[in-house]
Amino acid sequence: MSLAMTENEILLALIQSLKEGKKTKFQEIIDELQPYDMAQQYLNIPNKHRNKFLLYLSIEQLTDLMQQLVKDDQLEVLQKLGIEKSTKVLDLMENDDLASLLSELEPEKIEELLSEMKKEESEIVQNLMNYPPETAGRIMNNRYVWIPQHFTIREAVDKLKHFAELAEYLNYLYVIDEQKKLVGVVSYRDLLLADLQDKIEEIMYSRVVMADVYTDQEEVAKLITRYDFVSLPVVEEDHRLVGVITVDDIIDVVIQEANEDIEKLSASGKSIDFNTKPLVAAYRRLPWLILLLFIGLISGGIISSFEETLEAVVALAFFMPLIAGMTGNTGTQSLAVVVRGLVSEDLNIKQVVKLVFRELWVGIIIGITCGILISIIAFVWRGNFTLGLVVGSSLLITLIIGTLAGTIIPLILYKLKVDPAVASGPLITTINDILSLLIYFGIATAFIVRLM
Template identity: 60%
Template sequence: MALNGDRENISRAMVHVMKEGQKDTFEKIIAELTPYEVSVQYRGLPKKRRILFLEWLSIDQLVSLLRYVTREEQVRILKKIGPVRSIELLEALKSDELAYLLTDLPDKEVEKLIGEMREEEKKAIRKKMKYPKKTAGRLMISQYVWVHKSYTVKKSVEKLKHFIDFADYLNYVYVIDDEKELIGVASYRDLLLSDPDDRIIDVMTSDIVKVHELTKQNEVAKIIGRHDFFSMPVVNDDNVLVGIITADDMLDIVVQEANEDIEMLFASGKSIDFHTKPLVAAYRRLPWLIILLFIGLVSGSIISRFEATLEAVVALAFFMPLIAGMTGNTGTQSLAVVVRGLVTEEINFKSALKLIFRELLVGITLGIICGLIISIIAYVWQGNFILGLVVGSSLVATLIIGTLAGTIIPLILNKFKVDPAVASGPLITTVNDILSLLIYFGIATAFIDKLM
């Protein structure tokens, strides 16, 4: 069946064949869609049609679908397909995907979902769930190929062929000793270019880049990105190989963390997407907005404190939104740079000082240029040289402070092991609003006699 229509036409066709019970036609439609497009069709269906949609998908198609929906939706899907198919689906998932799905679920819920699985599978899941969240142990998969140091290249290749359907990927083979400690790694290329009778210990690379099972996932992402590996071996305290983390799985984690950081940067807190209900979205945004509301009241108290200055020189009010807005904007820009840098770079005391000094120079440069421009505009507009000087110098000072605030606050939070993304854009903006008004009215009050 050729599908040349747009998404809406496909959706209508899919609803029609489900109404008519045309499973064969449904399967032909699904076969022409990518896994992502299948997930889009599922999310766009009326709720009463979703159960049949899931019932008609194969286990492999369900596995693919789970990769494109939220964790909450994954759990709902498991409940909709019934206990028998849910067990088949859980057993078909990779261990890291399963760990992601079960994360944040109560122990009783986890036990209920895995209750009918084979004892060996349940034992593996329970072991993985004991690792702290967002660590290499939670992310790693156990489907990898290892060989003993006594193997030849020929024997190693034979083992790879034997486990080709078992292993999730076969770009590398890991070499262990009698104590199962990781002592080397060899790539497919290494094996192909070697003589079959060569010993694997002579072919392997012993300078191994690896991570500990408790290493944080953001650190794993940095290491994989730095070395461009397809995968990363995971070891325990005894250097025993316990699993691997693949680059494609790590990419999913990076995207997930990036989305979380963006949500926190803009103070939306938890995940909100196109399918989130209005009341749920409002509830998730509300706490931050209430906090910022009360912080914003401080700005009002500052203005009331300098009421006499405003009454004496009304023109000062014209530039208040500009001063506060520019300061908040430059602080948010610095915050974005720092949060991104903390994900991709190793930050120590020296690099932090270098970053702060760099942003200080940026703030000074921006402040001088923008301050000079606004001074000329204020002078031409109001015909008051001192007013132009006050507005311009205030903007210089506030842009410098705003840039430093957007840089230093996330660095301090990172130092105390707090996610720097919680220093959200709105929070930085609100804090900078307060500082900018204090500076602006402080300078204006100092020059009040010359302004009048």
């Protein structure tokens, strides 16, 4: 295949080879493609050619293809392949990918597939699926090379050569003792630079950074990011080495966790992407909106309880959206700082206190600036000095409270380990709405005589 061929030219060449039944030509093209690109081509090819596309691929290529597809497409491929070929592909798939695919299926279907697979493979996958979602145990894989500590460098290199095909990365060899406990790590670089007669235990690094099977995937991401590792060993409670987590899976975790933070901040509902169907997307977004509608009614109730004040000075309504909106905004700003800060920092009580005081100061500075500004504007606009004072002092107080609410509420929820989705941006906004209306109308009512 020519290097200069574009995606579209490759697609046409593939379709032609499929139409003419030329398997060799088809293989020549596929051979030069990265798994991701092969999967893109499969998805772009018209449906009527897909069966033949799959037929022409080797089991290894089918495995590569599967690992690049999303769940729905994976299931379609399995269906087209039939049970016999499917199980061969599943045998070869990385265990973490496989566990994640199977976790979406009905129990009967899982059983059917697992029963046809090689016994040792299916047991490994079933073990993986026993760990809770989003833990190290769930995302680890078994494509690593381990060596006993008494090996020489020569023995280690031989074993490495033997398993090169199987291992995902060759950067580190993990060293274990007789009980399969993890006792050290040797980088491939160390192997290259050492004498062939040296013993592994002499050159290994024994203060190994590792994760427990139950470690949260977000913790694992923190470790890998900090230490710039390409993989991290995972151990059971008794320090037995049971898997590794590789950096490519961690990038997916980082993206997933960022998306969760954004769902949290925008209450946009779980996992809506460009391909979600309208009904599904609406269904996922509605619960939040309906909840917020009822909370919004509380605002209405508060205003209605100040009906007399409002009837007396209708001009108060003009500043309502501004005060509520600003309070909501400053709360969201604080919330974003807290939520993102938690991604890279571990919190101790000293830091929490420091953070809350920092945000208090920020609230005071912001409150004074905006309060003075709006006082002057309100006074100039409506020609009423008291109105300016009421609006300005309300904004001062609500901005301070809004900033603190946006900081403290998510910290409390984090401490209580409450589902963080509860601390969503719109919720903070709505709470701040209610607080700001109470303060604003409260102050206004106190000064009602001078306002009229």
